[in-house]
Amino acid sequence: MQVQDVRSVVITVKCQSRPGIVAAFSQVIFECHGDILDINQHNDKTQDRYFMRMACQLQAGEIPALRERLNAVAARLGAYYTLQDGVESTRTLIMVSRFDHCLNDLLYRWRIGELNMQPVGIVSNHPKDVACSRISLGDIPFYYLPVSDSTKDEQEDRLRTIIADTKAELVVLARYMQVLSDRFAREMEGRCINIHHSFLPGFKGAKPYHQAYKRGVKLIGATAHYVTSDLDEGPIIEQDVERVTHSDTAEDLVRKGRDIERRVLSRAVLYHLEGRVILNDDKTVVFLN
Amino acid sequence: MQVQDVRSVVITVKCQSRPGIVAAFSQVIFECHGDILDINQHNDKTQDRYFMRMACQLQAGEIPALRERLNAVAARLGAYYTLQDGVESTRTLIMVSRFDHCLNDLLYRWRIGELNMQPVGIVSNHPKDVACSRISLGDIPFYYLPVSDSTKDEQEDRLRTIIADTKAELVVLARYMQVLSDRFAREMEGRCINIHHSFLPGFKGAKPYHQAYKRGVKLIGATAHYVTSDLDEGPIIEQDVERVTHSDTAEDLVRKGRDIERRVLSRAVLYHLEGRVILNDDKTVVFLN
């Protein structure tokens, strides 16, 4: 057995609830001489729906046989499954407007090896010196797509081309302040993560920190969610909050919010990259340990 | 100087912003041979409004002179002030429906000396054996005020009588599930604290934990606020949250929520009793250390 051939793979399963699912899938791993490192499952009783995540290690040479057996088991149980090979990093496109704190944070975490992604491009509706003047992008391509009412559709087509050309598997809206079309949201279902700067469902829409200041809340938050055609209503992946007081101005909330936004978005991206997030209609299943 | 005569008093001040307020009020304390233990202030720049809280110690015999001087200073500066003598505990009426966890918590904290209040009665729209079967009320009077659509007004009048008879200065709605009238809310402005079982402004209205479950949020919360005629829109005193996951059912959220509700409500009541909360239109100033 050659050490260099050992692979970490993540398998996710989604199907109708029924007995024997763990037994069937774990048997397949065992037959392929794999070792289950992590296993999580969730029964959504209200929907009679079952979700599972298995992180395994096995010889690279076993992966084709594993896929074949998984196909058979999935067919028998009426299950939908995914298999993610841990060697491959996810090709990721990051979109940003004028605030670069989330972008800076994602790139730093990628550079020190925290996020197993490959940034294939930065897209902004502002020029590079506005969008990320303080950040060294290295050789990550920057795409300037200025948006006006008249060019909106055209620019979204260019975005589609960029996604296709760069083979981006994930799009992260890292404080990208332009609304994308319903069509785009549908095309990118489960592959486009947005950070909204409020604790949803409170303070949807524009200027949430100013709304929060006006309402006098004692905690502010941020929400990372998959983009859907219904603005700020997409399945929530991660949220967090921080305490504020009467002495915090709206500007203070913006400042404190930056810290919340970047940790919430980076966690959501991490969970997505590690295959921990499964869509469940308007909600998510997020398997942590 | 006799030790037994030393009193702790709390002074709150509210006025238009202008220089010299701290100087003027602290000079008055000094002239009455008082010692300032705590001082907090807040300038609301958006409203050009000033708030201050001073906790002082002085001889009981100095209090009349202090009041006189405070009257003069307040008149000169156009300020509104309150003076609370720490010896007196606040007469408090607690209202409850079917869930007694908040009531139990408040009474326990009162019994071990955490809350400087005097419970003058428990009011419920359910009989005593439903409303608080697990709790020993000791000699705190229990008032059963069943509410139906036809008796609503009449019962609220009885409630007014109870408040008047017991000289209640504070009413705490400790999971009291009946809506009180606009008139009542106005009469009790700044003296009636409610606990809402969601992180407002998210999930207003009925069954907030079920709304939260449906939306798939990753944190749930509770909000203590002063009651106003606008339901779930009153000035927020305190909020807190706890993390939940996809595996929590709506019933799990109810269970986890109980812990949040009781700590949020007990903190809000504590802050109120210690004179730490000042109303600022739809918001509050809460002076902590």
Place this chain on the structure above:
Amino acid sequence: MQVQDVRSVVITVKCQSRPGIVAAFSQVIFECHGDILDINQHNDKTQDRYFMRMACQLQAGEIPALRERLNAVAARLGAYYTLQDGVESTRTLIMVSRFDHCLNDLLYRWRIGELNMQPVGIVSNHPKDVACSRISLGDIPFYYLPVSDSTKDEQEDRLRTIIADTKAELVVLARYMQVLSDRFAREMEGRCINIHHSFLPGFKGAKPYHQAYKRGVKLIGATAHYVTSDLDEGPIIEQDVERVTHSDTAEDLVRKGRDIERRVLSRAVLYHLEGRVILNDDKTVVFLN
């Protein structure tokens, strides 16, 4: 199939790491027509040790067959397993000294159905009116075991007798301030939970809040752990903290600490009762969802 026969059982497994464990155990559940509701596992790579928890539902009539098959699988894999029938509540003895906030909290949670335990007795080194004057014990027996240097061993023997007579499976030290013997700690391994009023390993020993005040920490905490012969060094089950400031006196820390202690202890007891905690030498595996 009769609905009233459906049982929830919790199975925990502990063995050397090896492939096929999930497959083997989940197969057994499947063969007994059981449904896996929850499954968690942990590989401790540093010890080459494997831990698993399965929560299942199956017909009561299947339980004997399940035990038989589990025995066979466990023998084959060299595994140690436990099976807990969810119908049975854990017989629990609670020990307390002068502070009853944890006791009050545990009993309240038991009364509203949060904790699936059966309190078989309260033991204190103080008389009932000192140990729990503010709490109605109902028909839970109270045992007064005053401890002095000369009676220590004798009283611990009485405690052993009480544990034996009441068939207590779990002993909770709910701010019991007497040190138990090494022998007792060994006898009760994994069945005796203590709450220490600091964030261990900081501030071991006596008066931890006063130690914390002296050191000027900005957060204080509490730690629930299994009792071992090494004081304050037992396997940690749960910890939590709260923020404090320079303005908090040692007495304020004691007050704030009460809230932390009771939520940490009640969580630890809940996790233990639900079979979520497995000992791993000096540490614990705690399976949450």
Place this chain on the structure above:
Amino acid sequence: MQVQDVRSVVITVKCQSRPGIVAAFSQVIFECHGDILDINQHNDKTQDRYFMRMACQLQAGEIPALRERLNAVAARLGAYYTLQDGVESTRTLIMVSRFDHCLNDLLYRWRIGELNMQPVGIVSNHPKDVACSRISLGDIPFYYLPVSDSTKDEQEDRLRTIIADTKAELVVLARYMQVLSDRFAREMEGRCINIHHSFLPGFKGAKPYHQAYKRGVKLIGATAHYVTSDLDEGPIIEQDVERVTHSDTAEDLVRKGRDIERRVLSRAVLYHLEGRVILNDDKTVVFLN
């Protein structure tokens, strides 16, 4: 009155407790036509010691008169005071070894205007391409001071020269892993902030995350403190924690710890820069709002 002349100044006061301090200092501000924006005080009863912070706005032209009057009041009350003019940013030297996450975070916050400091240099015991290969330093000078047992004293002298030449008022040890001498610690009293990667007083010394893993704690933390000659015993400015589980390896703790370290250190630096921290022997007073 010319708008451009309005200055924000921060005054801190430290003296023996006695009545009239607020009155005296606020009167001085009033006489100089200043406006008190924030006022905080603390009475340390155990030491009979008084601390105050006032943030004021006044005409730049009034500052000399203010200093004169403050000198007089301070002399009369036996008080020690500081006055910090908000226009001036604090000259700051940052020291780092091999991990640059704290450095990166501090520089980013400075660049977006969160931290009112002027970085006058980066010092490392590693070459620039090791210490901060991922970060663009712009025109901040980098000093490479390799340390060995034989060169330790000599390099510390070079460090002294750098501090003198750059007129650094604050030194931040942003994961600088070399121990500085007692003499240096005394020279820099209250002007040198270190981040220790544990929740002190737990896990002092080397490899705290590995110690935490071994002990099986359920929360890990970080501590920012002023450097003293007693290692890891300096006055604590800020601490924070995050939840971990049995499934986190020592390496996971290191990763999660990075986030805690950078937010704890950046907060401590912010508080120091805003004149919010006053030394109280082995502890700090930290005035937040």
